[in-house]
Amino acid sequence: MSRLLLFCCCLLIALPAWTAEIIFSSSTDNPAIQAFVNELKQRRPDDLIRFVALKDLPEPAQLPDTSRLVLLDRPSLDWRLADPAGPPTLALRISRLQANSLPAPLPAQLSLLWSDPSPQRQMRLARLLLPAAKRVGLLYDANSAFLLDEYRQAARAQGMTLVTRRWSDTRDGRPLLYLLAHSDLLLGMNNVELFNSHTVKNLLLTSYTHQRPVIGPSASFVQAGSLASIYSDQSDWLDSLEERLDQPPASWPQSGYPSHFKVTSNPQVARSLAIKLPSNESLAQKLAEGEHP
Template identity: 80%
Template sequence: MSRLILLYCCLLIALPAWAAEIIFSSTAGNPAIQGFVNELQQRRPHDQVSFVALNKLPAPSQLPDTNRLILLDRPALDWRLTDPAGPPSLGMRISRIQARDLPATLPAQLSLLWSDPSPQRQMRLARLLLPAAKRAGLLFDADSAFLLEEYRQAATEQDMRLVTRRWPDTRDSRPLLYLLSHSDLLLGINDTSLFNSLTVKNLLLTSYTHQRPVIGPSASFVQAGSLASTYSDQSDWLDSLEDILNQSPDRWPKYSYPGHFKVTSNPQVARSLAIELPSNESLAQKLAEGEQP
């Protein structure tokens, strides 16, 4: 009997203190979401991991405090905002611009994991690739103007000056031309009103003509012709999510960027601009080392 009691105690010690039911939710599921949910379940066999469509959930305050809610789209986040009570919740796949109209005060147990690349990370990548750069150009519009101070601080940390121009009409190239004449690089911001399939050709060809590299704003832009960018893929999102879930909810950051990421770069663009391009792996490692406390 004493051996059975000892074995039971050992099993209790081995179980994580925060084992919980983790519920993913959005307006609708799809194979990609289900694959993400299944992967987390495999990683966390001690937890119950499931997807529940948003219209199948009760009010947040009716869910047990032991639940962990992972909100995958803006409607799910809006649903969570309707109730100040409720279990610990994490909003994912939300960009800074998509969240700009959120209430100033969020529910106490709600955290947000931004989908944007970190401005500090992007600027540090620019410094690694362009050690002599002094000025970083940034286009913005009414939607992204509130981000300027964060990007300015990130540039200052890398001993660069941020040169900005409002771009209210993407058919007018004058703001872009001004920046290319008054900066050493163009920093792409995660503003789809400015950086999209309709503007990509003009942005990249004009920058290339002026011999100015573009950093960011996404992996797809690097494929199209920008120099490099940080980004997070599914494995990075899972790693970042696990880092948060492994903490007690009272230690979850209110806002954060994914803690795990990769670097992608365009060797052809680097050669045309005479830029020495380290491997993506070494760049990511240097960036990660710089973020360690």
Template identity: 60%
Template structure:
């Protein structure tokens, strides 16, 4: 029998050559190639510049830049590998002028804004990131803070009526009934008063025709005169006097963008609510309604846990 041949250990030269091959392949792999990320809007305000810088710091391996929309060519003339992030409605109007163009994320657009500009059709290669709090999340917030509620009152007009179907679908598994009143003339309080009589809580839609500085006083005084809380429609209205709302701040949006930019554009969702969010509440309003102090972080964590395990 022949003796077993012993395997010679690799020499330093062999190891070095192997390491060079591995490193070369890693550096040339698509996963580490720098992406060209273009943010655009009507102007580079200090807030826009701050946001761009924050995204640049979050993605140091990419080329992140801002350019005013007025300085851009038509979308179809941009290189197809660019990833575009739209920061306002004028930049969306620019993008919609051409069905061709690079994959585009539309940041913080409301459901009403999209409906007015896109109707029921969605332009190709657009991904809409909603600024509205998700209806189901807002309803669960109402259920956590006010577990006794059964009937959720909702005001709407011809602009926001299309949101009611989704809201009712979200309310069904929670055992909640959505009660609605059309409010086309905000100077006429009768629809509001009728809704208050038939509701346990009000849920505000992010419709600026209904919820704005001119209507806030009537809405809030009328609801609290009946000891009814208003949930939403956004964090800004909480400061005015609604009980609470969910919202996403800049850090949440940056995390959302960072996650999407890690994915190939072909896998971007056509529309998307940010998965990261916070809860804002009005302590003075809570006390007036006899509600215990709201721990915003705990409520947000409870809502997030419910979304992970419905």
């Protein structure tokens, strides 16, 4: 461990003043992680970028303050939370539900980038695709109830009303049936306890039996039969990460959604519901223009 720390210090001494040391870490290593790190290396040739397995990292406080940490999974985030000291840190692809169980307060130099689609973007996507919609149905459970206010505000901003039902037992279809009878569409929340491989068939078939489109909660659900969703692919995550790295850490928000995203949609579902479906590119462009007028 001491050799690793000495190695880090020697590298920093040898680097030019304009070079940044960016350390990626996670509890596992795989080709997808290496591809992500290598892509950032190609984009930022003047920075020292490397992957260090979580088991090989010293305590956060022992890392140089001038380095930047990028954490890629929950175990590496838990490791960072154990020490209030340490270099500026970005934790990627953390879900809102995961973060709700994190101990407070968070380290001052920690910034979280959510893996969830932004409720505001999903609601604006619903408005673009269904301009006449007035009521949005949303299923939630005990763990996701804290997000309801954010979804209500997002619906209100689009001139829509949020209709909610608690779904404590996914074998009980009554909450879903109530929403389908009292809303114009169903918005899927990024909650794997509710929206998963066991519930997807019943959710989608029941919704379309009632001629109600489903927005979200993910690109995989769109492939399964929901109408459309916001998502971020590797390129979007790299673009969002670069924006953070180009800013001084003092300006990093404590949390936020990826600034770059795409739209995916299901043309077959759109046709079956008689919904005119613009191209994914034009939808993403309109959503982005709405955020950056």
